Amino acid sequence: MENSKRCRDSFVVRTSIVLPPDTNSHGTMFGGKLMAYIDDIAAISAMRHARKHVVTASTDSVDFLHPIYEGNSVCLEAFVTYTGQTSMEVFVKVIAEDLLTGERNVCALSFLTFVAIDENGAPSPVPQIIPETEEEKKLYNSAKERAELRKKRKKESEILAKRFGTDLPW
Numbered sequence: 001m002e003n004s005k006r007c008r009d010s011f012v013v014r015t016s017i018v019l020p021p022d023t024n025s026h027g028t029m030f031g032g033k034l035m036a037y038i039d040d041i042a043a044i045s046a047m048r049h050a051r052k053h054v055v056t057a058s059t060d061s062v063d064f065l066h067p068i069y070e071g072n073s074v075c076l077e078a079f080v081t082y083t084g085q086t087s088m089e090v091f092v093k094v095i096a097e098d099l100l101t102g103e104r105n106v107c108a109l110s111f112l113t114f115v116a117i118d119e120n121g122a123p124s125p126v127p128q129i130i131p132e133t134e135e136e137k138k139l140y141n142s143a144k145e146r147a148e149l150r151k152k153r154k155k156e157s158e159i160l161a162k163r164f165g166t167d168l169p170w
C-alpha cells in the first residue's frame with residue numbers, strides 16, 4: 001500500500017534501571033516519572049511513523065498494575081497501532097524485572113494519541129498503518145472504539161473547561 005507503514009516501523013524499546021531519585025519514600029517508582037517515560041517513548045514512536053513533529057493530544061488512563069521497585073529494570077515498548085487522517089494511536093507496555101530473580105511483571109499499559117503538525121502547528125496527514133502480528137491486529141481492530149470514547153471524553157472536557165473560570169488561584 002502506498003504511503004503506509006508497518007507497526008514495527010514505529011517500534012521503540014527503552015530499558016533503564018530504577019535509581020533512588022526516581023522513587024518515593026516506599027522505595028517504589030514515582031508514577032509521574034513513569035508517565036513522563038511513557039509520553040517520551042510514545043512521542044518517539046509517533047515521530048518515527050509520521051516523520052513529522054507531533055503533539056500529545058491525549059493520554060488514556062494509565063493503570064499502575066504492579067509496583068516497580070528500586071533496583072528493578074523498567075522496560076517500555078511502544079508502537080503505533082492505529083492512524084486517522086492526522087492522528088496516531090500509540091500503545092505503550094511497561095515491564096519491570098527484578099534483576100536478581102528474573103521475575104517480570106507488566107506494570108502499566110497505556111494508549112496515547114499524537115497529532116502530526118506542520119510548520120504552522122496545524123494538523124498534518126500521516127501514513128496509514130499496516131498491522132501484521134496477532135497483537136497488532138487485535139489492537140488495530142479495537143482502536144475505533146477507543147477513538148470514539150476519546151471524542152466523547154474530549155467533548156465533556158471542553159464543556160467542563162468552559163464551566164470553570166480562568167481566575168488565578170491567589
Ligand SMILES: CC(C)(COP(=O)(O)OP(=O)(O)OC[C@H]1O[C@@H](n2cnc3c(N)ncnc32)[C@H](O)[C@@H]1OP(=O)(O)O)[C@@H](O)C(=O)NCCC(=O)NCCS
Binds near residue numbers: 055057085086
Ligand atoms: C491536538 C491538537 C493539535 C488538535 O487540534 P484541533 O484543532 O483540535 O484539530 P482537529 O479537531 O482538526 O483534530 C485533528 C486530529 O486530532 C484528533 N484529536 C483532537 N483532539 C484529540 C484528543 N483529545 N484525543 C485524541 N485525538 C484528538 C482528531 O480526532 C483528529 O484526528 P484525525 O485527523 O486523525 O481524524 C490541538 O488540540 C493542540 O494543539 N492541543 C495541545 C497539544 C499539546 O500542547 N500537547 C502537549 C501537552 S502539554
